[in-house]
Amino acid sequence: MKNIITVVGARPQFIKASAVSRAIRDHFSTKLNDTIVHTGQHYDQNMSEVFFSEMEIPPPAINLNSGSGNHGKQTGMMLQGLEDIFIEKNPDLVVVYGDTNSTLAAALAAAKLHIPVAHIEAGLRSFNKKMPEEINRIVSDHSSTLLFAPTLEAIKNLKSEGISHSTCEKFSSDNPGVFHCGDVMYDNSLYFAKRVGKKHAPEDLAGQAFYLSTIHRDFNTDNPVVLGEILMALSEVADNEKKLIVIPLHPRTRAKLDAIPAEISAIIMANERIRIIPPASYLEMIWLEKNAEMIFTDSGGVQKEAFFFRKPLIILREETEWVEIAEAGAARLAGADRQRIRKAARDFVVAPPTHFPPLYGDGNAAETICSEICSFLNI
Ligand code: UD1
Ligand code: UDP
Secondary structure (H helix, E strand, C coil): CEEEEEEECCHHHHHHHHHHHHHHHHHHCCCEEEEEEECCCCCCHHHCHHHHHHCCCCCCCEECCCCCCCHHHHHHHHHHHHHHHHHHHCCCEEEEECCCHHHHHHHHHHHHCCCCEEEECCCCCCCCCCCHHHHHHHHHHHHCCEEEECCHHHHHHHHHCCCCCCCCCCCCCCCCEEEECCCHHHHHHHHHHCCCCHHHCCCCCCCCCEEEEECCCHHHHCCHHHHHHHHHHHHHHHHHHCCEEEEECCHHHHHHHHHCCHHHHHHHHHCCCEEEECCCCHHHHHHHHHHCCCEEECCHHHHHHHHHCCCCEEECCCCCCCHHHHHCCCEEECCCCHHHHHHHHHHHHHCCCCCCCCCCCCCCHHHHHHHHHHHHCCC
16 A cells, blocks of 8 residues: 545645546555645635535545635745645655646645655646746646646647656656546546536526636736626627526636726626626536536636537637647637627537547546556555
């Protein structure tokens, strides 16, 4: 039996970790003893606890309660707390997910203690270093010993930065193992979609036709004019297409609503086709995605889920890490531009996407990852 530590902190990480947790529980429980450490980056009940209970993730053994703050303060608190835990527990491997400040802190703390890091969702790039996530991804990938890339594009990105699968007998951060393993979020979508039904419809949405939107990126929320532009675009789409738009709102965005220009705020609040609701649980979100007719988002995870459920996707960004979705014709980049968002929606109403190739594996990414971790740990 080997001891591993999984570090999570933000909503998408609880979701991704649930797939690996399930694989350990069902297939690797005699080999891997996993301790979950929560950095406390997300802390509201509907941003954290709900995922542990709903997705059957073992409760975190430790919560660092790092909370919100500027990047340096938040990451610094996590780094300090995680270093203490890693020194005390001396795990055989640390598992990190995605690209948040929790990912960065865990990868740095572990790598400097010479504890091997397994990065799940390695190799994603936006090629925009103004995104905090891009810095987090690059540093995490370059500190990792096992890199689990969900797509061929991710493998290509790593290669162009000099990271490719080593032929050495023992992987290390200088000679890493790079694996094209599929996407754990696809595993989850397959697993949970079967368990989702009408009872997971938030509010009275069952039976209604609607579009779905999520917005939380700093570049879309922190400037009130940009956020106002996106909400106006959604309001206009709702009116043009005569469709309800449901927006489960991230707390970051909720906190910025008061700052948007008053005339836009008045229009949004008066539009009965715009329905802002609290953050959804994962099962509610899967229900919303399965039943939505179109999805507008700046979220990484929601982009992929839109594709898994074969929905037309409008990306509220200028670039995406999931380029293969746009290349397949299932997504359009529209930024925060009112006209482009409206046009993309109209185009998809007229000609919905039809091509959804199998880009994200076969639903067994988590098992593949656990298997490679066991091989690396010689068990
Ligand atoms: C973080 C990640 C982002 C990811 C997102 C997933 C970084 C740099 N960003 O962004 O990559 O896409 O999580 O959702 O790590 N807040 C609450 N309650 C909470 C959590 C947050 O009110 O439970 C509010 C606070 O005002 C906080 C703000 O949201 O300041 C931002 O939270 P933070 O975790 O810093 O960044 P996210 O925008 O959530
Ligand atoms: N999600 C959720 N409830 C919501 C919004 C998103 O459960 O109200 C899920 C979504 O289905 C996906 C994940 O959260 O699995 C994506 O996380 P998020 O958008 O917060 O972050 P990102 O993927 O952009 O890092």
